[in-house]
Amino acid sequence: MVEDAYVLGHSKQELRRLILQAENLRPITTRLLRDAGLEPGMRVVDLGCGVGDVALLAAEIVGPTGTVIAIDRNTTAIITARARASAAGHANIEFIEGNVGEFVASGTCDLAIGRYVLVHQSDPVALIRAAATHVRPGGTVAFHEVFLVGTWWSYPLIGLWQQTSELINRAFGSVVTHPDAGTRMIEHFQNAGLPQPTLFSETPVGGGPDSPLYRWAAETLRTLLPRAEEVGLVRAGEIDIDSLEDRLRQGVTAVHGQIGFAHQHCGWAKI
Numbered sequence: 629m630v631e632d633a634y635v636l637g638h639s640k641q642e643l644r645r646l647i648l649q650a651e652n653l654r655p656i657t658t659r660l661l662r663d664a665g666l667e668p669g670m671r672v673v674d675l676g677c678g679v680g681d682v683a684l685l686a687a688e689i690v691g692p693t694g695t696v697i698a699i700d701r702n703t704t705a706i707i708t709a710r711a712r713a714s715a716a717g718h719a720n721i722e723f724i725e726g727n728v729g730e731f732v733a734s735g736t737c738d739l740a741i742g743r744y745v746l747v748h749q750s751d752p753v754a755l756i757r758a759a760a761t762h763v764r765p766g767g768t769v770a771f772h773e774v775f776l777v778g779t780w781w782s783y784p785l786i787g788l789w790q791q792t793s794e795l796i797n798r799a800f801g802s803v804v805t806h807p808d809a810g811t812r813m814i815e816h817f818q819n820a821g822l823p824q825p826t827l828f829s830e831t832p833v834g835g836g837p838d839s840p841l842y843r844w845a846a847e848t849l850r851t852l853l854p855r856a857e858e859v860g861l862v863r864a865g866e867i868d869i870d871s872l873e874d875r876l877r878q879g880v881t882a883v884h885g886q887i888g889f890a891h892q893h894c895g896w897a898k899i
C-alpha cells in the first residue's frame with residue numbers, strides 16, 4: 629500500500645501556495661511532459677494531483693481528443709481542482725478522490741506523472757510501481773521532484789536567502805520522509821522493476837525587484853513555520869513572516885544579487 633504523508637495539510641493558505649508554486653514550476657513540468665512524449669489525443673494520469681495544476685497542463689497538451697485522470701486522496705484538493713478545471717473549460721479531466729496505492733488501475737494510460745509526490749511517500753518505490761500499473765506497455769512513467777536537502781545558492785552570498793533556504797529544508801527534513809527522492813530516481817525506478825529513467829535537472833533562478841522567487845520562498849516558509857517552531861528550529865515569533873518577502877527582495881536587490889531556488893529533478897522511463 630502507498631501511504632499518503634502530505635504533511636503540509638490542505639488549508640486555504642497551502643492550496644494557494646500550491647498554485648503559486650505551480651506557476652513557477654510550469655515551464656519545467658512542461659519540458660518533462662514534452663520530453664516524455666505527451667501529444668494531443670493521449671491519455672494521462674496525474675498522481676497526487678493536489679489542486680490540479682499538472683492535470684490542467686496535461687489537458688492543454690492532449691487537447692479535447694485526449695483524456696486526463698487526476699487522483700488525490702484529499703477531498704478539499706479534489707473539490708478545488710475540479711472547480712479550477714471547470715472554470716478553465718477542460719471537460720476532459722476526471723478527478724478521483726483516493727489513495728494512489730489502493731487504486732485498481734486499468735493499464736491504459738500513455739503517461740503517468742507525479743509532481744512533488746515521491747518526497748512525501750513512506751515508500752517512493754511503491755508509488756512508482758503503482759504509477760506503472762496505470763500505463764500501457766510502451767507508455768511512460770514520469771516524476772518531477774524537488775531536492776529538499778542543504779541550502780540553495782545566491783551570488784554574492786546573501787545571508788537572509790541562505791538562512792531562509794536552510795530553515796525551509798530543515799523543516800521539510802523533519803516532516804518529509806524522502807527529501808532526496810528526486811536524486812535517487814535511478815535507484816527507485818530500478819527497485820520498482822522499471823528501466824533506468826532519462827533525467828534532467830533545472831534550477832529556478834532570479835533576482836531584481838520583480839522575481840517571483842521571494843514570494844515563493846516566503847510562502848513556503850509560512851506553511852512550514854508552525855512545524856519549524858514545534859521542532860525547535862526557531863522560537864515562536866522569531867521570524868517576521870509577513871515582511872519576509874520584502875526583506876528578501878531588499879537583501880537581493882541591494883547587492884544586485886542572483887539567487888537560485890531548490891533544484892528540480894525530473895525523470896521518465898518508457899515501460
Ligand SMILES: C[S@@+](CC[C@H](N)C(=O)[O-])C[C@H]1O[C@@H](n2cnc3c(N)ncnc32)[C@H](O)[C@@H]1O
Nearest residue numbers: 631632634676677678700701702727728743744
Ligand atoms: C505537494 S502536493 C503536490 C500537488 C501537485 N502534484 C502539484 O505539483 O501541484 C502533494 C499532493 O499529493 C497527494 N498525495 C500524496 N500521496 C498520495 C497518495 N499516496 N495517494 C493520493 N494522493 C497523494 C497529497 O494529498 C497532496 O495533495
